[in-house]
Amino acid sequence: MTTGAAYEHDLAISAVVYDTMLVGELLAIFASRLAAAPVWTGAPTVGSTTGASPLDDDVSRVALVLVQRLWGRDAITAVDADVLRDRVRRKPGSIVAVSLDGDPLQPWMAQVRRCDLATLGVDGVAAFVLEVIAGAGGLLKAPPKITPNIESESVARWPNPPTPYLGQTRAQSSLRRELDLLVTELERRVDNDEGTDRILEVHVLPNRTVARVDEAGVSFSWVPARSGSVADGRLMVIEWSGIAGGTGRGAPALKTAHAVRECVYVAEAADADHWCWRADGPHGRASSTAHLVAEWIAAVSMTTRQLAGPSTSN
Numbered sequence: 001m002t003t004g005a006a007y008e009h010d011l012a013i014s015a016v017v018y019d020t021m022l023v024g025e026l027l028a029i030f031a032s033r034l035a036a037a038p039v040w041t042g043a044p045t046v047g048s049t050t051g052a053s054p055l056d057d058d059v060s061r062v063a064l065v066l067v068q069r070l071w072g073r074d075a076i077t078a079v080d081a082d083v084l085r086d087r088v089r090r091k092p093g094s095i096v097a098v099s100l101d102g103d104p105l106q107p108w109m110a111q112v113r114r115c116d117l118a119t120l121g122v123d124g125v126a127a128f129v130l131e132v133i134a135g136a137g138g139l140l141k142a143p144p145k146i147t148p149n150i151e152s153e154s155v156a157r158w159p160n161p162p163t164p165y166l167g168q169t170r171a172q173s174s175l176r177r178e179l180d181l182l183v184t185e186l187e188r189r190v191d192n193d194e195g196t197d198r199i200l201e202v203h204v205l206p207n208r209t210v211a212r213v214d215e216a217g218v219s220f221s222w223v224p225a226r227s228g229s230v231a232d233g234r235l236m237v238i239e240w241s242g243i244a245g246g247t248g249r250g251a252p253a254l255k256t257a258h259a260v261r262e263c264v265y266v267a268e269a270a271d272a273d274h275w276c277w278r279a280d281g282p283h284g285r286a287s288s289t290a291h292l293v294a295e296w297i298a299a300v301s302m303t304t305r306q307l308a309g310p311s312t313s314n
Contacts, residue, residue, distance in 0.1 A: 010138045011038040011129065012053075012060035014080040016070050018295035019100065021276060021286040022122070023066070029126040035139045042076055053083045057091045062133050067109075068100040070298055081106075088112060094136060096129050100285060121283035165271055166231035174272045175222075175230045178289045179207075182220055185293040186211045210254065215243045216303040217254060218296045235265040235277060237296055241303055260303070265292070 011030055015023050023040050030038040039054045055063045063084060065071070072081040085108055088095055092111035099105065099116045115128050134140050165171055186202045186209060201212040208221045217240040225232030240257040265277040268286060276286040287295065 007036065007059065007061045009039050009054055009060040010034045010036045010133050011062050011064060012055045013038060013040040013064045013066065014055060014071070014077055014084065015040065015042060015066035016068065016074055016077055016295075017042050018070065018287060018291045018298075019066055019068070019285065020291060021288065022100070022117075025122050025286075026064075026126055029123070030129070032144050033126075033130055033141050034133070035141065041080055053079070055080055055083045055087065057087045057094055061094065061136050061138050062129065063087060063095045064129055065095065065097045065109075065112075066100055067097050067103070067105060069103045070295065070302070072106070073302060074298070094132075096132055098125055117285070118282045164231065165269055166267055167229050170272075171230040171267075171269065174269060174275060175233075175267065178267075178275055179222060181289045182293055183209050185290050186297070189293075189297055211297065211300070212243060213297070213300045214304045216241050216300045217243055217257065218300050219254070220293075220296075230267050233267070234280060235267070236262065237265065237292075238262040239296065239300060239303065261299070 011034060013023060013026070020042075023042070027038055027040065039060075041054055052059050054060050057063075065080075065084065071077050084095060088108060088111060093113065095109075095112040097105055097109050097112050097114045099114065099118075102116075102118070105112075105114065113128075113132060115125060117125060120128060130140060183202070183204055189211075200214060201210075203210045203212075207224070208219060210219045211217060219236075219238050219240065221236045221238075223234045223236055225234075238259050239261040240254055241260045243254065243257045264280040265284075265287075266280045267275065268278045269275040276288055277292050278284045278286045
């Protein structure tokens, strides 16, 4: 890649829709530093003036891939993967792969630049990508000046600053709303029968909801804190496999199953209208309730297909 090369985009991003919040965080940083606006292939209006994929090496200077276990398995990122396989043969150094969940990269990504979200965080990943773009001849704007937040400094000097939203009693109603939405999202997928990938059952218990897809399942359990504060509680999500037939319905069916993956989330909200779940760990990813449910159900459906083996139909 040469400094004089002209590209429609300095950066094109490939990511599953479940990582919308993470993409948004990155786009906000890149938009303030790049001369040409970055683009995400998952955006509804994304496109290229030439009709080619934004991930094509003639269209974007650098391609950023946010890799997690579901990447390449949905309609959009499956197409992205085909484009990137071609690109890696010509310009492997123009691709940056960021591992989001610790799953190994696919073998064809062996030559691309890589980093880890849990290690670098959003700011570190952005800095890594910007360095690659600059090395490829891209022009970077100066970092925006940070203006001191006088209001925050004043609050910090108060002897008794106000209690954060999630530490207030009224946050309990927001928590209940999100847990109800979680159930609604699961039940909506029960009604949306999609053949072998359908959710066969949703069972609701106090502070726990279990969804079953054939021999696999997923449970969402809210674990309240002794303090009673929403901020101190945790949402535990576990993917299950090995549910044997004839074991009944609901939570008891999990007695024959074993946990294959789990993640703990903390609630994050500044007020009642801005809520997300963030993985409880170094630089954890944030998700809306709807995307959290959709991602875990997609993973369970994928497990179900793997357990069923290859189709014998012609």
